[in-house]
Amino acid sequence: MVYVQSILNVLIDIASTPAILVALIAVIGLLLQKKGIADIVRGGIKTFVGFLVVTAGANFVVSSLEPFGVMFQKAFHVTGVVPNNEAIVAVALEKFGTYTALIMLAGMMFNILFARITRYKYIYLTGHATLYMACMIAVILSVTGLDGILLVLFGGISLGLANTIFPAILQPFTVQITKNDSVALAHTGNFGYALSAIIGKLFGNKENSTEDINFPKGLSFLRDSTVSITITMGVVYLIVALFAGNGYVTKELSSGTNFIVYALKQAGSFAAGVFIILAGVRLILAEIVPAFKGISEKLVPNAKPALDCPIVFPYAPNAVLIGFFSSFLGGILSLVIMAVSGLPIIIPGVVPHFFCGATSGVYGNATGGVRGAVLGSFIQGILISFMPIFLMPVMGDLGFSGSTFSDTDYGVVGLFLGNLANGGGKLFVMIGIVVILGIVLATSKITSLRLNKEMTK
Secondary structure: OHHHHHHHHHHHHHHOOHHHHHHHHHHHHHHHOOOOHHHHHHHHHHHHHHHHHHHHHHHHHHHHHHHHHHHHHHHHOOOOEEEOHHHHHHHHHHHHHHHHHHHHHHHHHHHHHHHHHOOOOEEEOOHHHHHHHHHHHHHHHHHHOOOHHHHHHHHHHHHHHHHHHHHHHHHHHHHHHHOOOOOEEOOOOHHHHHHHHHHHHHHOOOOOOHHHOOOOHHHHHHHOHHHHHHHHHHHHHHHHHHHHOHHHHHHHOOOOOOHHHHHHHHHHHHHHHHHHHHHHHHHHHHHHHHHHHHHHHHOOOOOEEEEOHHHHHHHOHHHHHHHHHHHHHHHHHHHHHHHHHOOOOEOOOHHHHHHHHHHHHHHHHHHHHHHHHHHHHHHHHHHHHHHHHHHHHHHHHHOOOOEEOOOHHHHHHHHHHHHHHHHHHHHHHHHHHHHHHHHHHHHHHHHHHHHHHHHHO
16 A cells, blocks of 8 residues: 555656656657657757746746735735635645545546547646646545545546636637647636636727837837836835835845845846746747647647646736736735625735736737736736635635635636535535536537538538
């Protein structure tokens, strides 16, 4: 049993480490194309390094945003629940670690199966997002009373469906951004990004893109995204640091460094992180898309790799910053509403508002320009603020542990399963999962028949 658990732990470590997982996928794709050893080694290593570059950039961004969040809470005297996927998963894995691991592996296999037998050809490659979703599903299904094989089976089907459906609903908008259909987006905010794109389409004007903002001649340097991000974040950091106070910042955060110097350094680190992410994304896309051709030809015809949200950042760097600020403003407005109405306080998590808000900004801009980026990410920011409130009750003892899941897809899946459980227990949950599976298979078949009919005309 110990030996089996050790093997399981290694598999989970591989599957939840994007750099290794996607590098292995690239190697398999190149092997299936019968490429030479030099091409296989180069493709695998460059994909591996590319993901490590993105991870390093993300770590830069997170490390610069964490003290910003602390300063914000101190400056404006707010306390409450902080949405943080890593924190809630760390707590949950202590009790539900084995079920999480088994659901994750089962979910990945079901994702490949669904991609094979349906027209939704998306292979979800964001390993850590898969792990976190598997963990939430394990918790909720355990609360319903499911256990053993049934929990792993229906948990795996749920995860496989989520990892198939969410890239699919977003793909029409992803194509508008990337201008091709060779790659999809796999992140736990896909529902929010699709909503942002729809809002942009309804209320915006895509001809007025964030990337076409006209700066006065003397401010033309702001067209450089690294410069504009550094200046903008510098101003924001300075304002929050001033409200937090020199004494607090130097004592609690900066290890004695002057609070203004510290704020400027953190702003620069944020911009450096975004720059690194953009460089890593370009490296990954240059390798993974050609390598994935082998999988699409041999294992899952027409398969598309679904990758993490930073893959769209290079297409609209201005929208990244606009989306972040708009989403964060949505979070602040939500906090005020919660405080006035007596609801549990969800403190705006700077990290989820950056990654989800930035991505929403890119999608809103693709369909609605500047107005779409602002409105879409603002609404998305409100959504990821209120969804955790309704998600907490279905999480059992973990619901009010001081943190919760933040992104929209957690809310959609969690509320669906949780409300089924509240309505009729584990039987309703199993029936609901089977119904969704039937709908996916039926819509895939109907769509395929319609397309075949149109092609034969």
